[in-house]
Amino acid sequence: MTELPAPQGLYDPRNEHDNCGVGFVAHIKGEKSHEIVTQALQILENIDHRGAVGADPLLGDGAGILMQIPDKFYRKWAKSEGLTLPPAGDYAVAMCFMPQDDAARDFITGQFEKFIKKEGQQLIGWRDVPTTLDGLGKAVLESMPVIRQCFIARGENCEDQDAFERKLIVIRKQRMERVFLTMPDALDLLVVCVEAGLGLDAAMRRVAEELADSAPDICSEFNMANMQLQMGRPRREVLHDLGVRTGVDDMRALVAILIQADRFGSSIAQALRVQSDSMRVKRSQMAEEKAQQTAVKMIFPLVLFIFPGIFVVLVGPAAIMMIRNLLNT
DSSP: OOOOOBBBBTTTTGOOOOOOOOOOOOOOOOOHHHHHHHHHHHHHHHOOOOOOBOOTHHHHHHOOOOOOOOOOHHHHHHHTOOOOOTTTTTTTEEEEEEOOHHHHHHHHHHHHHHHHHHTOOEEEEEEOOOOOOOOOHHHHHOOEEEEEEEEOOOOTTTOOOHHHHHHHHHHHHHHHHHHHHHOOOHHEEEEHHHHOOOHHHHHHHHHHTTTTOOHHHHHHHHHHHHHHHHHTOOHHHHHHHHHHOOOOOOHHHHHHHHHHHHHHHHOOOHHHHHHHHHHHHHHHHHHHHHHHHHHHHHHIIIIIIIIIHHHHHHHHHHHHHHHHHHHHH
16 A cells, blocks of 8 residues: 545545554464464564664663463462462552662552552562663663562452452552652652753753652652663653553643643743642642542541540549439438
């Protein structure tokens, strides 16, 4: 086909755009086999020319395959580690891209385990994903994340797989909340860096360094964005991906403002300041709302436990004296 088809129905050739290559492999009867994985890897080799490559030919935009959980493979690993996996469907595997810094990685690991326990699920263990450094450029090695897998078993508070998956979403949103709560502080420092003369890319890198201990989640996202920028990806696409990865609405609003500022040449510092003030107001409103809800939540404990105790302490001695006087007379 040398020309695009004519407009018909919902199709319009004006909506055709170039994009990265995508392939799909499946068994018509739903049977699992390693051959599907082999064919998927072959597709990646065939669409190598569609991958984004920076000035360094060893830098790329990344590629991979998405597949079902390889249950037999993981059971073999679990047996070697002395762990026991539940039946298929009763456990999940989280792909975690951790920072290289040991302290920051331990902090994120601890927080993730706390979220799992908070939602009533069971932590099975962690698996270090084997990696090879062959063919990777120097810039990639400097920002390459530590890849680990977290195995989570379905807790007793989940009656079926659908309930388990909902709990997994809640666990993921715990991190989104941490990103939301630390965004105003990160934006304030970002404003200072930009107004001091740093570009947006350098400012994000500096913020990631300064707040690595207090805000590791958002710093890891900034590090990922900087790595993509070093690969030669357009800033607009990098910022867009930043908003999509975090899943936080305010982050999406921020990157939209930054994209517009970069496109029209307006002040990035002013855009950051406006967004920071807006988020602080929103965070204050959330705190006030929770404070107002506290009074309502305290009514039942006060009526059932505290007020009866106070009544006994105040009226009890007088009642005892009255009973004694009545008995004496």
